[in-house]
Amino acid sequence: MILVAAMGILLLLVGYALGLAFGSGIAGLVIALVVWFFMNLIAYFQGDSILLAMSRAIKIGPDDHPRLYNVVEEMKIASGLERIPDVYIIDDPALNAFATGRDPKKASVAITSGLLEKLNRDELQGVIGHEVSHIKNRDVLLMTMCSIILGTIVILAWYGSRALFFSGGNTRRSSKGGGQAQLIIFAVAIILMILAPIFAQLIYFAISRKREYLADASSAQYTRYPEGLASALEKIGASTYQLKTANQATAPMYISNPFRKSSGAPTALTSTHPPIQERIRILRAMAGASYADYERAYLQSHKAGGRVMPASALTAGAVGLRSAQPEAALGAPQPSRLERTREVGDLLWQKSGYRIIDCGCGTRLKVPANLGRVSVKCPHCGKTHNI
């Protein structure tokens, strides 16, 4: 929250400084607030549907992929959301997932087919728990507002600095008396114009990283099983696929930085997500499942660092961990990697309009919708099937 306030103050400072340089500090402030207000309006009416359409996400129902839908519903119950988010699958081999929705009542969760194939049920629960907590903690709203503040600062700084450079020669108004004072204000304004966007961006990234830690801790609290998310993150970190349709503006909402370079250490200050290895280490060092346990595990590797969890989250009592999925007692056989791949593949074929015909020899025929023929022959055993 301090960081968000810092960003807001930076915005007001920029507005005021700009105003001062042109004559009236208050007018500059008002203009800054007006610009910010209009940008808010524009962002508010831009639906999540645009983002989902850009990612080519396919909406699924409870019958399309029961396991995924059930896991989302379990996390909805564990987190206390009022309404289950819409569930989408993105046809992409990259391993990623994101959440969207400014209002918890109108939210969506999307996961790539690559990730869905790779994870077992515990890991899937961890990832979905992380995404659902972004919705529950209103991170989407927070990051949107922060990006608007950031955008306003950048706009003001850009136009302000251009205007100042071009009008720098003439002293606009001498109501302030000596030209000396005017010059100093001028210089300060220019410096602020240059530095403010940089600082604002750094603050924005810092806020994003903090919310990522909070989402990891929330996921551990909901599932009572941080090892699930840790092992999922391990799989994600080992992958080198780049997500094709990632968007700069919504990078904070993905579970792993979609613009992460696969080699070399990530530049920590300008990244929206903390390094994956560190997230895994903290999750595995947790002794319990509460936010306080996450805080303690975080402080183990950050001796000098400040707090990472918001103060309000640390008041709850102790929360114990559970062992790996108790479903093992129910004897539920977990689908293997191959079965999961087939499951997701078949679902995507179906959603693209193909018909799935099971041949007796074990082959599954995928028939396009507009084939024009009345029957097809199985390529393996030659048996004819009517469409």
Added chain:
Amino acid sequence: MIAVYVIAGIIVVLCIFFIFAYNGLVRLRNQVKNAWAQIDVQLKRRHDLIPNLVETVKGYMKFERDTLEAVTKARTTAQQAIGSGVGAQAKAEGELSSALTRLLAVVENYPDLKANKSFLDLQEQLTSTENKISFSRQFFNDSVLSYNNQTQMFPSNIVAGMTGFKQSEFFEVKAEAEREAPKVSFEQPKT
């Protein structure tokens, strides 16, 4: 003159604080009630899944009639226990869980059944329902914790005392039946 304004200001601030604290308590208490109702929703969902399970399994497991009957009986008992108090309900649900666990342990002996798609779908639904039951209990206990904290911690405990908000109880699983490990018998089915 100033003193009057100051006192009026303090009174206004206190009123505002009182309103916020009261509303917070109401919200948390309603969340507790809602969470309790959610547990019942999930329990009922499990009841509804069982007849389907028994039908799917019956054809394959001709020699496990006792186990199947135990499951059906436990389900009826659990359905009748709804509304007869938390203790009785928890006990009946615990016995249903045990009966289900025994049934699914026996399924290991029937590879045909394990490969059957409708059985696998059902098993996923059952697994998920068990998870949802435990998550809804978990959320209930978390809600009770938040609510109890709010009724006890400093400034809101004054408001709670004044307006009669009492603490809630946690949902503890005291039924021994739920905690015992399933006993699997390795007798050969009689041909």
